[in-house]
Amino acid sequence: ANRIVVKIGTSSLIYPDGKLNLKTIDQLAFVLSALCNQGKQVILVSSGAIGVGLNQLNLTERPTSISAQQALASIGQSKLIMIFNQRFEHYGQQIGQLLLTHDVFDYPKSRQNVLNTFEKLLQRNVIPIVNENDSVAVDELDHKTRFGDNDQLSAIVASRTNADLLIMLSDIDGFYNMNPLKSPDAALISEVDQITPATFEVAGGKGSEYGTGGMFTKLKAAERLMNENRQMVLANGREPKIIFDILAGIPVGTWFNPL
Ligand code: ADP
Numbered sequence: 001a002n003r004i005v006v007k008i009g010t011s012s013l014i015y016p017d018g019k020l021n022l023k024t025i026d027q028l029a030f031v032l033s034a035l036c037n038q039g040k041q042v043i044l045v046s047s048g049a050i051g052v053g054l055n056q057l058n059l060t061e062r063p064t065s066i067s068a069q070q071a072l073a074s075i076g077q078s079k080l081i082m083i084f085n086q087r088f089e090h091y092g093q094q095i096g097q098l099l100l101t102h103d104v105f106d107y108p109k110s111r112q113n114v115l116n117t118f119e120k121l122l123q124r125n126v127i128p129i130v131n132e133n134d135s136v137a138v139d140e141l142d143h144k145t146r147f148g149d150n151d152q153l154s155a156i157v158a159s160r161t162n163a164d165l166l167i168m169l170s171d172i173d174g175f176y177n178m179n180p181l182k183s184p185d186a187a188l189i190s191e192v193d194q195i196t197p198a199t200f201e202v203a204g205g206k207g208s209e210y211g212t213g214g215m216f217t218k219l220k221a222a223e224r225l226m227n228e229n230r231q232m233v234l235a236n237g238r239e240p241k242i243i244f245d246i247l248a249g250i251p252v253g254t255w256f257n258p259l
Contacts, residue, residue, distance in 0.1 A: 001164035001247065003122070006032065007045040007154035011171035012237030014051040018060055026087050028240040032127055033091035041122040043161060045130045045154040046084070052076030073134035084129055094126040099133035105156060118161050130157055155221035159228055166225055167246060168218060169237025174254035175215065177202055191255045195223045222256035232256040
């Protein structure tokens with residue numbers, strides 16, 4: 001794969017106690033910088049703005065009001081990008097920030113503009129770091145402005161930028177035949193070549209405390225990409241160096257391969 005989108009979930013960036021997982025962030029910066037040095041084009045989609053915002057204000061619970069969440073996203077996003085900038089700089093890697101809303105892709109003109117920006121950044125060996133613009137997109141206008149979650153956003157970005165592979169990093173080793181948090185007998189599925197209603201049955205509801213999508217939105221993302229003949233792999237983001245294994249063809253995680 002030459003053009004890769006990597007999506008990292010809140011659950012990999014933030015410890016259950018709310019603290020930022022700097023070890024993971026640093027390793028992610030190291031790995032993605034190394035890939036750029038090997039001539040690969042990398043786009044990072046990162047969640048975590050609201051989680052980091054909570055931590056910044058020493059809050060433990062996500063507020064219910066939308067405006068409070070949007071304010072937290074604003075606080076958290078600037079902190080998050082500052083840390084990314086610092087860590088990537090350490091490895092000599094330039095980054096650029098893109099905060100997107102759904103309507104950017106809905107209108108041909110803004111879509112073309114943002115795709116041009118992606119191309120320019122990638123040509124110059126810069127890693128675009130993408131997040132949903134949670135401070136602008138509003139829940140009530142769900143279908144119009146929000147992607148809903150970064151799982152969808154990462155699939156849309158992979159699709160629109162014509163990426164070969166989406167690497168989705170979560171707090172779990174892959175897709176299991178049952179929710180592993182509830183069933184100790186759950187077994188990892190190493191390859192999925194078709195997503196059916198039965199696949200979604202296995203996905204269950206919302207996942208971790210700080211994550212938003214759970215497995216459902218990850219399967220949706222995989223479905224979208226497989227329909228376009230693209231690949232997705234779901235793997236554990238605790239140690240982002242797993243990306244090296246993924247690209248080396250070492251069997252880890254769950255591969256979603258189009259038939
Ligand atoms: P992220 O923050 O990385 O996007 P989420 O917490 O939203 O992650 O989703 C991952 C969670 O989905 C897992 O930790 C697990 O609890 C839950 N889950 C539910 N069903 C499954 C399944 N069949 N296989 C794997 N994980 C599952």
